[in-house]
Amino acid sequence: MNVTKQDLEAWVEADRDVLIQYLRDFIRCRSPNPPGDTLEAAQHVRTLLDAQGLDYEIIAPNEVMPNIVSSFDGSVAGRHLALNGHIDVFPVEDASTWSQDPWGGALVGGKIYGRGSADMKCGTTASIFTYAYLHRIREQLKGRLSLVVVSDEETFGPWGARYLAEHRPEVFGDCCLNGEPSGISTLRFGEKGPLWLEFRIRTAGAHGAYTHMSPSATAIASKIIADLAKLENIVVPDLGNLESAISSASEVIDGEYGAGAAAIIRKVTVNPGLVSGGIKVNMVAAECRMQVDIRMPNGLNEKDILPRVDEIIAEYPGVTYRVILSEEPAWTPPDTEMIDYVRQNAKQLSGIDPAPIISLGATDARLWRYKGLPAIVYGPAPRGMGSIDEHVPVEEFIHVVKCHLLSAFDYLTK
Numbered sequence: 001m002n003v004t005k006q007d008l009e010a011w012v013e014a015d016r017d018v019l020i021q022y023l024r025d026f027i028r029c030r031s032p033n034p035p036g037d038t039l040e041a042a043q044h045v046r047t048l049l050d051a052q053g054l055d056y057e058i059i060a061p062n063e064v065m066p067n068i069v070s071s072f073d074g075s076v077a078g079r080h081l082a083l084n085g086h087i088d089v090f091p092v093e094d095a096s097t098w099s100q101d102p103w104g105g106a107l108v109g110g111k112i113y114g115r116g117s118a119d120m121k122c123g124t125t126a127s128i129f130t131y132a133y134l135h136r137i138r139e140q141l142k143g144r145l146s147l148v149v150v151s152d153e154e155t156f157g158p159w160g161a162r163y164l165a166e167h168r169p170e171v172f173g174d175c176c177l178n179g180e181p182s183g184i185s186t187l188r189f190g191e192k193g194p195l196w197l198e199f200r201i202r203t204a205g206a207h208g209a210y211t212h213m214s215p216s217a218t219a220i221a222s223k224i225i226a227d228l229a230k231l232e233n234i235v236v237p238d239l240g241n242l243e244s245a246i247s248s249a250s251e252v253i254d255g256e257y258g259a260g261a262a263a264i265i266r267k268v269t270v271n272p273g274l275v276s277g278g279i280k281v282n283m284v285a286a287e288c289r290m291q292v293d294i295r296m297p298n299g300l301n302e303k304d305i306l307p308r309v310d311e312i313i314a315e316y317p318g319v320t321y322r323v324i325l326s327e328e329p330a331w332t333p334p335d336t337e338m339i340d341y342v343r344q345n346a347k348q349l350s351g352i353d354p355a356p357i358i359s360l361g362a363t364d365a366r367l368w369r370y371k372g373l374p375a376i377v378y379g380p381a382p383r384g385m386g387s388i389d390e391h392v393p394v395e396e397f398i399h400v401v402k403c404h405l406l407s408a409f410d411y412l413t414k
């Protein structure tokens with residue numbers, strides 16, 4: 001007797017308490033990055049896989065940042081789906097500003113609180129349980145399913161999915177489903193790309209009353225910041241169906257990311273996130289360092305940006321810069337089939353039709369897209385992500401688990 005999608009949904013309902021407990025315990029396994037030690041969180045994943053009798057491999061090029069990979073085959077050959085999630089989380093700046101213990105996994109008023117609840121232990125739990133449920137009915141499936149649980153995502157580090165992309169490309173399969181925060185009313189088929197630059201400005205420096213003796217490094221920095229803001233006017237090429245998907249979703253985008261988001265999703269943005277210069281109020285600053293976070297929209301890459309930066313700093317002798325991070329923006333064609341599965345299932349489960357949009361931030365899904373493989377992100381809203389009182393409502397968590405399970409089932413039965 002074949003298991004139906006209704007049966008799968010019923011399994012999740014029956015396991016509601018198990019799932020809630022699993023996510024709460026997952027949050028209690030502290031895994032802030034930096035420093036990025038995920039041994040405890042990885043053990044939590046391993047315990048579940050062991051209990052379900054599922055084989056897995058630990059791939060740990062950095063021994064405190066293990067990645068866990070597991071695969072099984074259906075009864076007949078077919079396509080290969082990868083379920084990907086990370087287990088490291090943002091650090092907590094000041095726990096006293098939270099209303100709940102950030103590492104406590106508290107369940108209050110139907111919401112599960114804690115650092116990593118939304119980003120992305122909710123989504124990774126969806127991946128793990130989807131994998132375990134579908135393993136039970138593997139005889140009914142076509143193709144192959146892989147679980148790709150990784151470390152070292154929050155800092156774009158080299159030991160997680162980036163390591164696997166290079167050294168274990170076979171686990172990437174033909175398509176990726178990822179539960180990073182998207183908000184359940186949107187799904188993400190692409191993302192902007194970060195380009196981070198570090199500037200160093202040096203002058204001779206002088207006594208603060210002798211401004212005729214030396215230019216000020218901090219004053220030069222402020223001019224460079226003003227010049228860099230002009231990068232936001234770079235014309236972005238028209239990308240056809242990506243453009244139409246974005247423009248038709250502009251209201252949803254503003255609703256999801258805050259008013260004004262739709263206006264920057266197809267633009268370069270420039271954020272001088274870190275500026276530090278001078279040592280004393282009555283001295284002309286001899287040195288200033290700054291780090292600038294530029295986000296490139298789809299259709300542009302660093303070759304479109306860096307020559308303009310070179311032109312800007314050519315005006316200022318004594319200024320140098322280097323690239324500290326450059327990740328190209330990437331996207332999956334908005335007509336890819338996984339988008340249809342996620343939309344149909346979300347609609348059937350909760351009456352919500354998630355709008356396909358581009359993400360402002362970057363995720364590991366880009367690594368699939370760099371290989372030309374479709375990668376879709378669908379997860380809870382980023383409530384308190386990187387901030388305080390991060391949480392996920394239980395109903396949203398259960399919805400995400402069901403939606404991942406049913407969409408993976410659709411992909412492996414078509």
Ligand SMILES: [Zn+2]
Pocket residue numbers: 086119120153180181363
């Ligand atoms: Zn994340």
